Amino acid sequence: MWLTNSSIGRKVIMSVTGIVLILFLTFHACMNLVALFSAEAYNAVCGALGANWYAVLATAVLAALVAVHFIYAIILTLQNRKARGNNRYAVTSKPEKVEWASQNMFVLGVIVVLGLLLHLYNFWYNMMFAELVQGHAAEVTLGGKIYEPTDGAGIMAYTFSQPVFTVIYIVWFVAIWFHLTHGFWSAFQTLGLNNKIWFNRWKKIGSVYVTVLMLIFVVVALYYCFCGGCVAGSGCYSL
Amino acid sequence: MAKNISFTLKYWKQNGPKDAGHFEERHMENIPDDTSFLEMLDILNELLIEEGKEPFVFDHDCREGICGMCSLYINGTPHGKTERGATTCQLYMRRFNDGDVITVEPWRSAAFPVIKDCMVDRSAFDKIQAAGGYISVRTGAPQDANNILIPKDDADEAMDCATCIGCGACVAACKNGSAMLFVSSKVSQLALLPQGRPEAARRAKAMVAKMDELGFGNCTNTRACEAVCPKNETVSNIARLNREFIKAKMHD
Numbered sequence A: 001m002w003l004t005n006s007s008i009g010r011k012v013i014m015s016v017t018g019i020v021l022i023l024f025l026t027f028h029a030c031m032n033l034v035a036l037f038s039a040e041a042y043n044a045v046c047g048a049l050g051a052n053w054y055a056v057l058a059t060a061v062l063a064a065l066v067a068v069h070f071i072y073a074i075i076l077t078l079q080n081r082k083a084r085g086n087n088r089y090a091v092t093s094k095p096e097k098v099e100w101a102s103q104n105m106f107v108l109g110v111i112v113v114l115g116l117l118l119h120l121y122n123f124w125y126n127m128m129f130a131e132l133v134q135g136h137a138a139e140v141t142l143g144g145k146i147y148e149p150t151d152g153a154g155i156m157a158y159t160f161s162q163p164v165f166t167v168i169y170i171v172w173f174v175a176i177w178f179h180l181t182h183g184f185w186s187a188f189q190t191l192g193l194n195n196k197i198w199f200n201r202w203k204k205i206g207s208v209y210v211t212v213l214m215l216i217f218v219v220v221a222l223y224y225c226f227c228g229g230c231v232a233g234s235g236c237y238s239l
Numbered sequence B: 001m002a003k004n005i006s007f008t009l010k011y012w013k014q015n016g017p018k019d020a021g022h023f024e025e026r027h028m029e030n031i032p033d034d035t036s037f038l039e040m041l042d043i044l045n046e047l048l049i050e051e052g053k054e055p056f057v058f059d060h061d062c063r064e065g066i067c068g069m070c071s072l073y074i075n076g077t078p079h080g081k082t083e084r085g086a087t088t089c090q091l092y093m094r095r096f097n098d099g100d101v102i103t104v105e106p107w108r109s110a111a112f113p114v115i116k117d118c119m120v121d122r123s124a125f126d127k128i129q130a131a132g133g134y135i136s137v138r139t140g141a142p143q144d145a146n147n148i149l150i151p152k153d154d155a156d157e158a159m160d161c162a163t164c165i166g167c168g169a170c171v172a173a174c175k176n177g178s179a180m181l182f183v184s185s186k187v188s189q190l191a192l193l194p195q196g197r198p199e200a201a202r203r204a205k206a207m208v209a210k211m212d213e214l215g216f217g218n219c220t221n222t223r224a225c226e227a228v229c230p231k232n233e234t235v236s237n238i239a240r241l242n243r244e245f246i247k248a249k250m251h252d
Ligand code: HEM
Pocket: A011, A012, A014, A015, A016, A017, A018, A019, A021, A022, A025, A066, A069, A070, A073, A074, A076, A077, A102, A105, A106, A108, A109, A110, A112, A113, A179, A180, A182, A183, A184, A186, A187, A188, A190, B219, B220, B221
């Protein structure tokens, strides 16, 4: 199968899984935007997803995509180290054209996965997972308070009221931003959808797209860090 | 006005692919700055031979930037820091300053084993080329130039791709040991022309398969290759190769 046993095929796998993950992040960012305007509306979205079959199916597909992307990242990285050989140059210099992110995609990816695990523990475990295990009348206790698993805004307010989490999440968003500043145009290059004219276009489109995308996540996290109490109806923390 | 410079030269000595290898150091005195880099190494070798020592081995042939034989990794850059468009043999000592330390290493990549010192075996490139980098369709006797019309942009682009001299600097610069810039240039120079089209799919598949088989890495688009290519090949060739390859596989 050419997708797995040729170098270009393996890159196509990285590219396609990466693009689908970017589309998912886009959906997630749009959803989070709602949380800036209304906690009820956000919880309505959470309720509509909940532990319904389509949401569970989509989650399983996403998990598979991340797994494939991650496994192929490991395979590519190992093969490339072998191709590079064991002898290192004594003197090296990095040409200006070479982006830092492009040479550190794997390290960035590992940070992304670690952040993802924390994120699943903070949210997915208390939301979809709780509902799957306990059924519709599920309740979760966080910081001595009882939340419904569809109270996304409440759980967000709870999580980001702890500054450590806000800081960790922002570091995570920055890592994703770096990964995608390179990943975005690289994905199109890999699929062959590039040439001398589109090269600069993809790079510009990519940086704008990815910056807006990640800024939405950052803004929502900061908003819930500073104003989460009021949004979720438990009162202002700073009073 | 030409002036003379003195500097420390650190050059790599290695007795065959299995040897660990080491640097040797030499202070070079009063080298005119209009000496070419390879002429400077010739001076080094004359000194070594006079002293009854083994000369330093490096590759070279045309010494005018067209054959692709020279190959040194100088101060961290394949072919040294020149305005791009120049090979090691076109590098001059005026690029360096009095008192510099100049470090000379071989291309280091698993697919390019060291033969001796800074001479590496690049026959992997010949094997990739032999796997399909040619046309075997009958194009007939020379025809009237207007019989096969080729848009000027395509002709220029094909010519630019054909200027790749197969030096291997792209592989040497790549953290993934990928040969994609070379292979994509060789695929492009034919894929862009009508005579190359009938065998385009077979060529892309065969050359990529050979490249993978010989142990070159997977391209992750870092662009280190195009930053050092003496012939200014660009990664848009790589996009073209990806396109040709994916299309060919989809058709199977
Ligand atoms: C699971 C952790 C992850 C790891 C270890 C990882 C690692 C990598 C590596 C090594 C590459 C190849 C380098 C390259 O092609 O430039 C890559 C490419 C890419 N990654 Fe990730 N990544 C991870 C997560 C993600 C996520 C969550 C996304 C999207 C939101 C993503 C999107 C992309 C894209 C779009 C590419 C470009 C594909 C291409 O160039 O063909 N990655 N990733």
